[in-house]
Amino acid sequence: MQSLSPNLPPDKQREMLRRMLTIRHFEERASADYLAGKIYGVVHCYIGEEAVAVGVCSALDRTDRIISTHRGHGHCIAKGADLNRMMAELYGRQTGYCKGKGGSMHIADFGIGMLGANGIVAGGISIITGAGLAAQMEGKGGVAVSFFGDGASNAGPFHECLNIAATWKLPMLYVCENNMYAAQTAAAATHALSDVAARAAGYGIPGVVVDGNDIFAVHQAANAAVDRARSGGGPTLIECKTYRWRGHTERRGQPDPRDRAEVEAWQGKDPIALLERRLREQGELDDAGLQTMEGDITGAIEAAVAFAEASPFPLPEQATDDVFAA
Amino acid sequence: MRELTYNEAALEAIAEEMRRDPKIFYMSTDALPPLLKEFGAERVRATPITEAALTGMAIGAAGCGFRPIVDWRQVTFCFVAMDQIVNQAAKIHYMFGGQVNFPILFRAAVGGGTQVAAQHSQSPYSMFMNVAGLKMFLPSTPYDIKGLLKTAIRDNNPVISFESSRLMSRKGPVPEEDYTIPFGKADIKREGSDVTVVALAWLVHEALAAAEELALEGISVEIVDPRTLVPLDTETIRNSVQKTGRLVIADEAGPTAGFSAEIAAVATEDAATFGRLKGPVKRVCALPVPIPYSPILESHVFPDRKRIIAAIREVLEARRPAAAA
Numbered sequence: 001m002q003s004l005s006p007n008l009p010p011d012k013q014r015e016m017l018r019r020m021l022t023i024r025h026f027e028e029r030a031s032a033d034y035l036a037g038k039i040y041g042v043v044h045c046y047i048g049e050e051a052v053a054v055g056v057c058s059a060l061d062r063t064d065r066i067i068s069t070h071r072g073h074g075h076c077i078a079k080g081a082d083l084n085r086m087m088a089e090l091y092g093r094q095t096g097y098c099k100g101k102g103g104s105m106h107i108a109d110f111g112i113g114m115l116g117a118n119g120i121v122a123g124g125i126s127i128i129t130g131a132g133l134a135a136q137m138e139g140k141g142g143v144a145v146s147f148f149g150d151g152a153s154n155a156g157p158f159h160e161c162l163n164i165a166a167t168w169k170l171p172m173l174y175v176c177e178n179n180m181y182a183a184q185t186a187a188a189a190t191h192a193l194s195d196v197a198a199r200a201a202g203y204g205i206p207g208v209v210v211d212g213n214d215i216f217a218v219h220q221a222a223n224a225a226v227d228r229a230r231s232g233g234g235p236t237l238i239e240c241k242t243y244r245w246r247g248h249t250e251r252r253g254q255p256d257p258r259d260r261a262e263v264e265a266w267q268g269k270d271p272i273a274l275l276e277r278r279l280r281e282q283g284e285l286d287d288a289g290l291q292t293m294e295g296d297i298t299g300a301i302e303a304a305v306a307f308a309e310a311s312p313f314p315l316p317e318q319a320t321d322d323v324f325a326a
Numbered sequence: 327m328r329e330l331t332y333n334e335a336a337l338e339a340i341a342e343e344m345r346r347d348p349k350i351f352y353m354s355t356d357a358l359p360p361l362l363k364e365f366g367a368e369r370v371r372a373t374p375i376t377e378a379a380l381t382g383m384a385i386g387a388a389g390c391g392f393r394p395i396v397d398w399r400q401v402t403f404c405f406v407a408m409d410q411i412v413n414q415a416a417k418i419h420y421m422f423g424g425q426v427n428f429p430i431l432f433r434a435a436v437g438g439g440t441q442v443a444a445q446h447s448q449s450p451y452s453m454f455m456n457v458a459g460l461k462m463f464l465p466s467t468p469y470d471i472k473g474l475l476k477t478a479i480r481d482n483n484p485v486i487s488f489e490s491s492r493l494m495s496r497k498g499p500v501p502e503e504d505y506t507i508p509f510g511k512a513d514i515k516r517e518g519s520d521v522t523v524v525a526l527a528w529l530v531h532e533a534l535a536a537a538e539e540l541a542l543e544g545i546s547v548e549i550v551d552p553r554t555l556v557p558l559d560t561e562t563i564r565n566s567v568q569k570t571g572r573l574v575i576a577d578e579a580g581p582t583a584g585f586s587a588e589i590a591a592v593a594t595e596d597a598a599t600f601g602r603l604k605g606p607v608k609r610v611c612a613l614p615v616p617i618p619y620s621p622i623l624e625s626h627v628f629p630d631r632k633r634i635i636a637a638i639r640e641v642l643e644a645r646r647p648a649a650a651a
Contacts, residue, residue: 065390067386096423097422097423097425098421098422098423098425099423099424100423101420101421101422101423102421102422102423106421106422108422108425109425110389110422110425110426111425115386115389116418116421116422118414119413120409120413120414123382123409123410123413123414125382126378126379126380126381126382126383126385126386126410127382127383127385127386127389127410127414128386129379129382129383129386130382130383130384130385130386130387130388130389130390130394131386131387131389131390132386133383133386133387134386134387134390134391134392135390137351137368137387137392138390144386156378156406157378157379157382157409157410160374160376160378160379161379161382161383163374163376164373164374164376164379164383167374321424322419322420322423322424323419323420323458323459324419324459324461324483325419325424325427325428325429325482325483326482
């Protein structure tokens with residue numbers, strides 16, 4: 001997987017690295033604050049899978065639309081969400097993206113085409129397919145991207161939507177983040193085929209498997225799929241083979257049946273370290289540059305935490321706001 | 327005034343709104359021929375039989391500025407889309423802090439009387455009334471369905487139009503000119519002074535027939551048609567019960583945790599209304615069984631004018647027990 005010619009301007013590559021690092025540091029902080037009791041409920045970390053969200057989103061325009069899963073921080077950051085409003089939402093504050101009504105599993109920012117994390121596995125697939133239909137009807141060349149996991153690829157809406165999108169040639173990318181486990185259950189125990197992408201054949205659309213930890217491979221596949229979608233060619237199924245470093249959630253004491261050697265082997269294939277190494281090989285990143293980048297990111301995350309902590313909680317009676325639109 | 331059937335009035339409402347607003351499009355597993363002919367296959371989409379996908383897609387399209395209509399046809403077909411209805415459509419505006427609106431109309435035929443058995447006959451609106459975030463209505467006349475559908479299409483929320491299978495070919499006056507009927511406004515279909523009957527859809531007509539018959543005996547029946555289930559016009563219902571002091575609720579659905587139970591609660595949890603009740607509230611509902619096929623069985627399951635008359639007689643005879651001294 002080495003030495004794939006990136007054919008990307010160095011600034012763009014550094015921006016990819018910055019976004020991946022932002023996801024990782026944001027989640028490391030969210031996890032720590034969750035364990036400290038400052039963030040409630042449940043937090044699902046995307047750490048280890050950053051190349052998928054960033055590789056795909058860096059092939060999109062701001063007006064293109066995406067939808068996410070319960071493991072949604074990475075997609076939000078990759079699409080350009082505001083860290084302050086994200087952190088404030090995790091902190092349950094009025095200034096959060098959802099005014100404290102959603103939390104980690106429901107962050108959305110329709111203004112940047114991020115149609116939401118979703119707490120139901122496969123819950124977002126049909127919604128974003130509707131956004132694909134909207135893009136087609138708008139006729140402005142927009143595309144829509146469904147991010148989902150290997151677990152969701154076994155649910156009905158995945159199959160229903162691939163069929164409709166293929167039949168109507170909707171400008172869609174279906175991006176399966178195959179991290180090999182649906183919560184604690186191994187994909188090998190629930191999939192008859194080892195590649196989710198192989199299912200594309202059943203719908204007459206391209207299905208490609210890429211190394212989900214190689215951001216250039218992800219980006220290249222996404223670019224090709226975006227070109228196809230924008231030019232009226234219809235949807236593509238992209239399966240990104242990747243791995244979740246953390247447990248299913250950040251809650252301690254959960255079962256994690258995964259073999260430690262397997263986890264460590266995947267940690268050795270860190271998508272961030274890979275891009276960093278490639279940038280260094282190209283002479284486009286040095287220690288000072290990386291230090292500055294990390295400093296900017298941790299500063300932004302500190303600022304987001306400060307913003308969240310300084311933000312008011314919602315008023316109790318605001319629980320009844322926004323059930324209906326005016 | 328000209329007369330249209332319930333079904334014609336519904337189609338006219340949709341066609342008029344689609345002419346007015348190009349953002350409206352229609353998805354159903356079969357395209358309705360008159361709509362398809364006028365608006366073409368882009369706006370009137372014949373879809374695969376995948377109600378879950380259609381329902382979810384409507385949410386996404388609505389969030390992107392369109393105003394989709396999804397015709398589930400029989401309400402029973404929407405049960406495969408429960409995640410999209412309950413977890414997504416109902417909650418998405420609230421859960422995301424009201425960022426954008428999701429204007430969607432869902433259409434579903436409800437009720438029985440058509441001998442199509444359990445999987446094509448049901449009145450499950452109370453299941454949906456129980457979910458915060460959905461508006462819904464169930465009209466009894468061509469006039470009402472047209473006016474309510476137009477309001478629903480212009481509303482910025484997911485709205486379910488429950489439409490009575492039995493009433494599809496029933497005719498009634500519908501004016502030529504544009505009109506809408508606001509949500510949350512009950513209609514008093516007949517004024518009376520001795521007993522209030524709150525009835526929905528087909529049972530409004532059965533209650534009207536019952537009232538005619540009882541009028542011959544000098545019994546004066548008031549019939550309140552809530553029309554919208556969410557939001558519900560509790561004020562009109564309570565005012566009527568306060569006036570008559572007696573309440574019968576007639577519903578084609580079963581009684582358990584149903585619309586009828588909600589109406590009983592509306593009347594009895596309000597002190598002013600409870601204070602005027604002269605006797606117990608009586609419900610006239612379907613028997614709690616899946617709807618059977620054979621006409622003999624089916625008509626036994628559903629309430630009708632005879633059961634409404636019996637219920638009215640019962641509440642007229644009933645008295646509040648004297649308070650213990």
